[in-house]
Amino acid sequence: MKEIFEYRALLIELVKRDIKKKYRRSILGILWSMLNPFFTMLIIAMVFSSFFKFAIKNFPVYLLTGQLIFNFYSEATNTAMGSILENASLIKKVYVPKHIFPIARVLSSGVNFILSLPGLVLVILITKAPVKFPIVFSFVPVLYVLFFCFGVGLLLASITVYFRDMFHLYGVLLTAISYLTPLFYPKEIVPEKYMFLIKLNPMVYFVDLFRDMVYYGKMPTLDEHLNCIFIIIISLFVGVVVFNMNKKKFILHI
Template sequence: MKELYQFRNLINELVKRDIKKKYRRSVLGYLWSMLNPLLMMLITAMVFSHLFRFDIPNYPLYLLTGQIIFTFYSEATNFAMGSILENGGLIKKVYVPKYLFPLSRVISSGVNVCFTLPAMVTIMLFTGAEFHFKLLFCVIPLLLLMLFSLGIGLLLAAFAVYFRDIFHLYGVLLTVLNYATPIFYPTKIIPLEYQGIVLYNPLTYFLQAFRDIVYGNVFPSGEQLFVCTCLAFGSLLVGGYAFSKKQNNFVLYV
């Protein structure tokens, strides 16, 4: 914590650089953070509402809550994975705690999520969803997901330095996770023999906790929050340990 405080200005600059880089030479700039989830939600909602006809009330909001969670995780871990390689020149020149690079990428993804929340409010207004005080607690699953993503990001960043194939393999894994997470379909349609795929998917628990608050107007159960907390800190411990073991040799491979 002392080191984080000492390098707080560097973290701030790295986060601002990542956000500016994402929207560089873009006419609409930061508005794309709100427009992207809205446009994806509209396209997906039209396809699944009319072709598959899932019997889900307020399907646009149901869909958007899933897309916010998955997009956050996907973006945060993808950005963190390449953070060491992209900052190899700086790592070779000066001493900087190397974990700051994946950390700044995850934080910048968290900032982007904050930009998407107005899109969620817009859909809630448009569909007549109920606004309630429980909405304030939706930050809890988001913060836990941020810790989980940081742990995965540290793990990926460490191994990506040595094995560049992990970029391609992780892209395939994200595609699998996209279909194994109940983003656009209800879990009740999954055949019994395949329900384990969803239950053993960690993103399912973060998504369900977030969806319970925003879409279901209920607090997540204590058991659900406990699982999310264990996944978050377990991921952080494993990722942090692997990163600390590998970081001394990064300079030889970047």
């Protein structure tokens, strides 16, 4: 934390660079942060709403509340994974706290998430979904996901330095996680014998928390918050420990 504070100017510049790089030479620029999840939601909603119209009321909002959180996690961890390798030239020239790079990628994905929120607001307005007071606290699960991504991002970044196949393996893992997260289907339709797979998926707890506040308009229980906090502590502990054990040897492999 001390090094992050000391190098905060560099961290801010790295976040700015990532955002500029993503939208370079794009006509609509940052508007795509809102349009991408919005158009994806429209396509999936048209395909699946007829199947779940009796089980899920206001399906577009249900879908988007899950999709936005999962996309945030997916983008943050995917970009953090290659952050050390992509900044190899800078790491070889000057001393920079190496954990700055995956953290910057996660933060830039957080900015993209914020830019995508108008799409959710637009869908809520179009579908005339009820807006209740708990939505005010919906930033809490977003912060939970942010810190969870810090831990996962540090772990992936350190592993990928030594094991480049992680780029391909993680793509497969993300696909599996997406299907094990109730993004476009209700959790109730999952057979009891497979529910343990849902419960083992950390993203389920973050999606449920965000969806409770935005879609259902209810305050999550203390147990739901504690589950998320426990997952965050584990991910940060593993990520920081693995990263610190290997960071001195990164320069030999990048």
